[in-house]
Amino acid sequence: MKNISELLKQITEEGSLIRLVLGNKRKKSLPYQKITVRPFSSGESLMYQAEYVYPSKVIHENLTADEFPDFVQSQIAAGFKQANLFTANADYQVLAAKPENPRITKSLPSMRPQSLEHNNTKKYIIPDGTPCDFMIRLGVMNDSGQVLKKHYGKFRQINRFLEIAGDVINHLPKDRTVKIIDFGCGKAYLTFALYYYLKKQLGMDVDIVGLDLKADVINFCSETASSLGYDGLRFEIGDIAEYQDTHADMVVTLHACDTATDFALINAKNWDASVILSVPCCQHELFGQMENELHNPMLKQGILRERFCAILTDTFRQLKLEEWGYEVSMIEFTSLEHTAKNIMIRAVSTGRPSKRAAKQCRELMNFWNVNPSIVKFDR
Numbered sequence: 311m312k313n314i315s316e317l318l319k320q321i322t323e324e325g326s327l328i329r330l331v332l333g334n335k336r337k338k339s340l341p342y343q344k345i346t347v348r349p350f351s352s353g354e355s356l357m358y359q360a361e362y363v364y365p366s367k368v369i370h371e372n373l374t375a376d377e378f379p380d381f382v383q384s385q386i387a388a389g390f391k392q393a394n395l396f397t398a399n400a401d402y403q404v405l406a407a408k409p410e411n412p413r414i415t416k417s418l419p420s421m422r423p424q425s426l427e428h429n430n431t432k433k434y435i436i437p438d439g440t441p442c443d444f445m446i447r448l449g450v451m452n453d454s455g456q457v458l459k460k461h462y463g464k465f466r467q468i469n470r471f472l473e474i475a476g477d478v479i480n481h482l483p484k485d486r487t488v489k490i491i492d493f494g495c496g497k498a499y500l501t502f503a504l505y506y507y508l509k510k511q512l513g514m515d516v517d518i519v520g521l522d523l524k525a526d527v528i529n530f531c532s533e534t535a536s537s538l539g540y541d542g543l544r545f546e547i548g549d550i551a552e553y554q555d556t557h558a559d560m561v562v563t564l565h566a567c568d569t570a571t572d573f574a575l576i577n578a579k580n581w582d583a584s585v586i587l588s589v590p591c592c593q594h595e596l597f598g599q600m601e602n603e604l605h606n607p608m609l610k611q612g613i614l615r616e617r618f619c620a621i622l623t624d625t626f627r628q629l630k631l632e633e634w635g636y637e638v639s640m641i642e643f644t645s646l647e648h649t650a651k652n653i654m655i656r657a658v659s660t661g662r663p664s665k666r667a668a669k670q671c672r673e674l675m676n677f678w679n680v681n682p683s684i685v686k687f688d689r
Contacts, residue, residue, distance in 0.1 A: 314386070314404055314412050317395075318379035325349070325356050325375075326397040328421045330382065336407070337389030342369075345385060347378070386412070396421040401639075418658065420641045422473050434469040435476070435507060443538050444502040468503045470643065471564075471587075474656065475504060478585045479512070481658045482559050487515045487542075493550045493563040493574045495520035498531045500564060505543045520545040521553060550574050558583045565591040572683040575627060575655075579634045579688075586636065586657040589643050593623040599680040624653065625674065626682045631657045632667035 321327050330347040342362040349358050358373040360381065373381055386393060386406045393404040401420050406412035436442050441455035450461045450468070457465045482488050488508070492501045501520040508514040522528055522545070531545040550566060551573040561578035563571055564587075571590040578586045597619045600609060609615045628638045636657035643654040671685065 314383060314393075314406075314414065315379065317402060317404075317414060318382055321395065321397055322375050322378055324397075324399070326399050327358070327395065328398060328423055329396045331394045332382070332385050332390040332392070333394075334392040335389055336391045336409075340389045345390075347373075347382070398423050418637060418639050418656070419477060420639055420656075422477065434465075435472040435511070436465075436469060436503070438465065442506065444506055444534070444540075447534055447538065448497070448499060448502065450499070464499060467643075468499055471500050472503055472507045474587065474641070474643070474654065475507065478560075478587075478656065478658055479508070479514075481584045482514075483584075487517050488559045489557055490516060490518045490560040490562065491553075491555065491558045491577075492518065492520045493553070493561065493577075494566040494570060495522050495527075495531070495545065496524075496565075497527060498522075498534075498545065500562070501531070501543070501545075502535070502540070504562070505540055509540075509542060516542050518543045521548045521550070523547065523549060550577070553577065555581060557581050560585040560587070562587045564589045567592045568594050569683040572627070573687070575631065575684060576687055579631075582659070584659045586631070586655065588627075588655040588657075589653065590620070590624060590627070590655070593620045596623055596678075596680050596682060599678075601679040602677065622674075622678065622680070623682060624655065626671060627655060627684050629667045629671040629674070630684045630688065631655070632664045633671060635659060635661050635663040 327347070327349050331344060332346075333344040335343070342364045344363050346361045346363070347358050349356055351357070356375055358375070358378045360371045360373060362369045362371070382393065386404070387409045391405065391407050393406070395402040395404070397419065399419060401417045403415045404412050405415075436445065438457045439455050441453065442451060445451040445465075446453060446455075449458070450465055451457055490504065492498070492504070495501045498520050501518065505516065505518050508516050520528075520531060520543070525547055528545045528547050535543045535545065550563070550570045555577075558578065558581040561574060561581070561583045563574035566574055566588075568591075571588055575586065575588060597615060600615065600619065600622065602609070608618065624640065628640065631638050637660050639656045641654050641656055643652050675681065675685065
């Protein structure tokens with residue numbers, strides 16, 4: 311990986327920065343706790359606004375493009391051990407416990423570019439005020455295209471999901487029909503949204519299947535898709551663990567309960583899916599298994615045990631996906647005010663299985679004395 315000077319020069323020349331965060335102070339004498347930087351447009355020039363966060367106040371400073379790289383390097387040298395750079399092309403993390411020899415890692419981009427205006431209105435892929443047939447049919451919009459106040463949270467969730475999907479569509483095939491399976495689709499707001507975005511807006515050839523156990527929900531969704539003329543979108547009754555298919559390019563599983571998420575991930579891997587978008591929910595499997603004498607003070611508290619159970623479960627999922635050859639990012643799906651289950655596992659196939667991840671998975675299992683389904687039923 312290039313050094314920090316080259317990285318900052320590249321980002322500045324590309325104008326690709328979305329957000330930068332300097333934190334984890336090396337020197338306690340620094341009066342501010344962290345610094346965030348974002349780009350903004352000033353006339354025909356690109357500028358950067360640094361926000362210094364103090365314990366009881368916030369101060370801003372504007373920087374030119376020429377000043378930006380030196381500013382970041384000077385702040386790292388002055389006392390910050392960590393910098394996270396979110397760009398349109400990739401995320402970078404700079405670890406600088408030793409500022410003269412920082413370590414830089416790169417991962418897939420987790421943020422989308424925002425307007426560079428100081429005051430801007432959020433632009434949605436499916437905008438408020440423009441009639442959208444499935445949004446109207448599902449009761450999110452009225453006939454004029456205005457989002458109903460009580461469904462604005464769902465409206466934002468739909469658009470956030472489409473933003474995330476938009477970041478990975480380049481990993482899907484372009485020369486044939488794209489097969490997508492949505493496990494546990496429920497009323498299928500996001501299934502309809504994905505079809506609308508890929509087929510209606512982007513003109514892609516798609517075959518999307520929504521799967522759920524509830525017959526009344528599947529009947530409603532099937533009738534809705536048919537009435538809207540959504541060819542290439544169908545709904546079936548089925549269980550995630552038992553569902554049989556031969557191939558999928560993209561697998562979606564949002565709020566599948568407990569081990570249902572694991573079975574969806576295993577199926578995705580067996581079908582050689584290029585993209586996986588998964589938001590786990592209700593993770594109880596390891597709750598009764600976790601055993602580690604050192605951590606008993608934490609584990610004896612039910613609420614802490616439950617929260618750590620979720621973190622540990624998702625860690626096993628990440629490691630198994632990496633072992634299978636996926637690059638994995640854990641990203642925020644929706645704000646915590648909408649749902650506490652807001653972590654999405656976004657995985658794209660690299661074709662490079664990781665022996666290191668397999669080793670880490672085994673070591674973690676031994677350390678916590680657990681046997682998670684994502685490992686137990688892997689074929």
